[in-house]
Amino acid sequence: MTETFDPDWLQLREPADHAARPEALATALREALAGAGSAVIRVTDLGSGTGSNLRYLAPRLPRPQHWRLVDHDAGLLAQALAPCAGVEIERQRCDLASDPAVALAGDEALVTGSALLDLVSREWLQRLLAACSGQGAAVLFALSYDGRMRWSRPHPLDADVEAWVNRHQRSDKGFGPALGPAAAATCAEQLEALGYRVQVAASDWRIGVEQAALGAALIEGWVGAAAAIRPERAGDLQAWGDARAQALAAGTVELTVGHQDVLGWR
Numbered sequence: 001m002t003e004t005f006d007p008d009w010l011q012l013r014e015p016a017d018h019a020a021r022p023e024a025l026a027t028a029l030r031e032a033l034a035g036a037g038s039a040v041i042r043v044t045d046l047g048s049g050t051g052s053n054l055r056y057l058a059p060r061l062p063r064p065q066h067w068r069l070v071d072h073d074a075g076l077l078a079q080a081l082a083p084c085a086g087v088e089i090e091r092q093r094c095d096l097a098s099d100p101a102v103a104l105a106g107d108e109a110l111v112t113g114s115a116l117l118d119l120v121s122r123e124w125l126q127r128l129l130a131a132c133s134g135q136g137a138a139v140l141f142a143l144s145y146d147g148r149m150r151w152s153r154p155h156p157l158d159a160d161v162e163a164w165v166n167r168h169q170r171s172d173k174g175f176g177p178a179l180g181p182a183a184a185a186t187c188a189e190q191l192e193a194l195g196y197r198v199q200v201a202a203s204d205w206r207i208g209v210e211q212a213a214l215g216a217a218l219i220e221g222w223v224g225a226a227a228a229i230r231p232e233r234a235g236d237l238q239a240w241g242d243a244r245a246q247a248l249a250a251g252t253v254e255l256t257v258g259h260q261d262v263l264g265w266r
């Protein structure tokens with residue numbers, strides 16, 4: 001079972017993703033890469049989609065850069081473009097599910113991904129990080145959902161929805177049993193065990209009335225995920241989703257969605 005992602009959803013989330021990312025990690029990465037002393041910084045972006053991670057990171061890192069964008073979805077890859085001068089891109093269509101290392105060229109200074117790690121399994125991540133470590137690459141995985149949905153005003157079903165969505169997050173997304181909310185903590189732990197210096201920072205989404213369309217799409221996905229775990233509660237879940245989406249659109253509630261970014265470097 002392989003996950004596909006709607007380009008409209010990726011476009012909708014991109015402003016919230018970029019606003020959420022901690023500048024401190026990009027600064028630490030820039031310093032680590034500047035110290036590496038290579039002429040062209042070679043980057044591989046796993047599960048790149050249309051290139052959101054490229055659009056965020058490339059302007060913040062030393063140039064020239066060469067990016068390999070890797071995804072199994074040719075339609076998403078085709079939409080990616082170099083975001084600024086001094087950045088060259090290459091697209092590679094590849095299914096990463098069975099072996100993460102197949103996507104690495106072996107000469108990357110940085111292996112990165114955004115909104116990917118919560119889909120993968122512990123074993124998959126271990127194999128990827130061992131390969132990165134073997135070639136001395138820095139690693140940055142951004143925007144892994146960490147299991148927190150926090151509403152500024154409570155609803156009686158919030159805790160159940162969070163628990164059921166988080167259980168659904170652990171189901172197989174094509175890479176084996178998914179890490180889901182444990183992704184960032186597991187990544188940090190595995191990097192430390194490999195001898196990396198590690199920095200973790202929150203990249204939470206803050207969703208208010210101005211991001212109500214993103215909130216509505218997110219809530220729709222959560223209602224579906226929670227109903228897959230508890231089908232007998234589908235009616236209650238739909239009522240919860242309608243109430244939450246209406247309140248976001250009316251500006252009477254705000255939502256924080258927990259994410260974490262993990263940087264590892266030598």
Ligand SMILES: C[S@@+](CC[C@H](N)C(=O)[O-])C[C@H]1O[C@@H](n2cnc3c(N)ncnc32)[C@H](O)[C@@H]1O
Nearest residue numbers: 005047048049052071072073095096097114115
């Ligand atoms: C949540 S999206 C994130 C996309 C992009 N990194 C971003 O931040 O907008 C996850 C990405 O992983 C890709 N993906 C999922 N399973 C994959 C697989 N087995 N092999 C390669 N790419 C995969 C999807 O096509 C999608 O582009």
